[in-house]
Amino acid sequence: MLNTNATNFRKNMFSLLEQTVKYNQPVQITTKDGNAVMISEEDYNGLMETMYLNSVPGLVDEIKAAAAEPLEECVPENEVEW
Structure with a gap:
């Protein structure tokens, strides 16, 4: 800074x-x-988005739980065909 x-x-x-x-x-x-x-508008918008996402009940806990899950155990709900 x-x-x-x-x-x-x-x-x-x-x-x-x-x-x-x-x-x-x-x-x-x-x-x-x-x-x-x-700060830049880009940084400001990022801070506002982070604050909003942190205000959603349970979202942070879900993200942390998903990050801790081994990749091998992840199963896509709907497979996408490219």
């Missing part, structure tokens, strides 16, 4: 935005009143 203060953020805003968007590099902006973090 890049760190900068509000003054430097204003001076370098385009460059910092470009790094955030192109390379998903978060930027922490510090001020005397507190801090903020700038």
